[in-house]
Amino acid sequence: MYKIVVSSIIIVSVFIFTTSFFQKYDLPKSIARGKQVYANNCMNCHMDDGNGTPDIFPPLDKADYLKKM
Ligand code: HEC
Numbered sequence: 245m246y247k248i249v250v251s252s253i254i255i256v257s258v259f260i261f262t263t264s265f266f267q268k269y270d271l272p273k274s275i276a277r278g279k280q281v282y283a284n285n286c287m288n289c290h291m292d293d294g295n296g297t298p299d300i301f302p303p304l305d306k307a308d309y310l311k312k313m
Contacts (some may be wrong), residue, residue, distance in 0.1 A: 283292075286304075290296050294305035304310065 289301040290304050291301070294303060297304040302309075
């Protein structure tokens with residue numbers, strides 16, 4: 245029983261280490277994907293520069309709401 249527990253912990257750790265090691269975080273690609281999501285889902289209302297439309301759609305750029313996070 246003890247051997248099974250120890251060897252499964254080792255196998256899981258090695259798996260997590262190797263997958264995270266080979267998965268590089270690519271910021272420019274992530275930004276490009278985010279732009280696509282914004283363009284498809286948010287831009288109609290919040291506008292392409294994120295400034296919204298006064299009194300209708302709030303600006304996302306410098307929004308108080310987002311700064312709290
Ligand atoms: C149909 C138009 C519309 C679309 C599309 C839209 N929004 Fe909004 N959004 C609004 C309106 C209207 C408000 C204000 C709601 C309120 O104050 O109750 C708002 C508020 C927000 C707020 C809060 C801003 C603040 O300062 O309070 C955030 C953040 C936000 N939207 C993000 C997004 C994101 C991200 C997307 C795309 C995934 C998106 N919105 C798509 C209309 C839209």
